[in-house]
Amino acid sequence: MAGRSRLPAGDLARIAAFAAFIAVLGLPGSFHLFGNAVPVTLQSMGPLLAGAILGSRRGALSVLLFLGLVAAGLPLLAGGRGGLGVFAGPSVGYLIGFVVSAFLVGLIVERSGRRPGVHWVLVACLAGSAATLAIGIPVQSAVTGVPLAETFQLSLAFVPGDAAKAVFAALVASGAQRAYPDAAPAARLDRAEDRADRA
Amino acid sequence: MLTGAYVPGRSVVHRAPAGAKLAVLAVACTALVFARTPLWVGVAGAVVVALYVLARVGRRAAWGQLRPLRWLVVVLMVIQVLVADLPTAVTLTARLVLAVALAALVTLTTRTTDLMAALERGLRPFRRLGVDPARVSLLMSLALRSVPVVAGIAGRIREARWARGRERSVRAFAVPLVVGVLRHADAMGEALQARGLDD
Incomplete structure (x- = not known):
């Protein structure tokens, strides 16, 4: 699935593992806020985390891979949805937006060094969430035939939740990058270059 | 499953x-x-x-x-x-x-x-652009195999959290989960390398 060069085995494994991670985020009962009172699926955090940790290209590929599994009929989307029907429905724009948002988040985090500060990861995640909405809303309007302005108003209800998820994703990504230094895209790139130099 | x-x-x-x-x-x-x-x-x-x-x-x-x-x-x-x-x-x-x-x-x-x-x-016609269909199907099976593994990691972390006494912090759950996913991914990558995927 590589551009010009073939993806090394380590990248293949990370892309596959994060596709699975995005799927698990959508499984019922895998994530609960406030004890068990409010079941909230945090699947939309998946693309943000994939971008922040794997980087632009690999992050976007892992989201694409996840969508490929959904298209093949596996019920991996939040709420147990799956199959080709999802791609004919009104949420298809958000799914495309996930790919773009993972790429965008990765791009920003990659540019911010091998130990990206929380503020950069936060900016990246907010930009990624905004990108998902910027693609999802017009597509939803086109698919449903509801004028853009009305669709936009309906979607406003999701903005606070999405913003909270973006902040949370940024905290989790920076936490993971502190605990596992290889979790920053630029750090991993540097290490791969070191290895290539030695060889 | x-x-x-x-x-x-x-x-x-x-x-x-x-x-x-x-x-x-x-x-x-x-x-x-x-x-x-x-x-x-x-x-x-x-x-x-x-x-x-x-x-x-x-x-x-x-x-x-x-x-x-x-x-x-x-x-x-x-x-x-x-x-x-x-x-x-x-x-x-x-x-x-x-x-x-x-x-x-x-x-x-x-x-x-x-x-x-x-x-x-x-995907065969895209081979010219560097897309390797065999690697795509390898990615899909790796991701499928990883879904229960990642769900298992999530389950273990949740149990550990309960054992420590019902912590409310979702971050205390998500950071170890992301690190666990990365460990699983990197172990899988080494296994693929050992089987000569990069040669």
Whole structure:
């Protein structure tokens, strides 16, 4: 699935593992806020985390891979949805937006060094969430035939939740990058270059 | 473990090759965009119902695929009656439901493995751009294998959290989960390397 060069085995494994991670985020009962009172699926955090940790290209590929599994009929989307029907429905724009948002988040985090500060990861995640909405809303309007302005108003209800998820994703990504230094895209790139130099 | 929505059967719809079904679906969804009068939408609806009867997937399976749309249909109808008129509302909403129903029929009558194989074949022309279909199918199986592994990691972390006494912090759950996913990914990458994938 590589551009010009073939993806090394380590990248293949990370892309596959994060596709699975995005799927698990959508499984019922895998994530609960406030004890068990409010079941909230945090699947939309998946693309943000994939971008922040794997980087632009690999992050976007892992989201694409996840969508490929959904298209093949596996019920991996939040709420147990799956199959080709999802791609004919009104949420298809958000799914495309996930790919773009993972790429965008990765791009920003990659540019911010091998130990990206929380503020950069936060900016990246907010930009990624905004990108998902910027693609999802017009597509939803086109698919449903509801004028853009009305669709936009309906979607406003999701903005606070999405913003909270973006902040949370940024905290989790920076936490993971502190605990596992290889979790920053630029750090991993540097290490791969070191290895290539030695060889 | 993970199964798609496939309903076993021996109907004509089941036996049609996956690639052909996907092609017909793409053409039909495009055609639906141009069905602008109630008459044509009615014809399309009759065709979709006939295909469901022909495929004999059962009412429950069909409803299971369309159920996620039920609230959206209500909201859409109300908005469109407000911004346009009743015939437009019915036409637009019915078009959306029909596109989703048709895509769902492909999912219901095609095995996940067949859809994946069709996807792999569909990617062949992209080989020139550096897309390796064999690696795509390797990625898909690695991701599928990783879903229960990641769910298992999530379960272990949740149990550990309970053992420590019902911590409320979601971050204390998500950071170890992301690190666990990365450990799993990097172990999988080393295993792939050891099997000579990079050579």
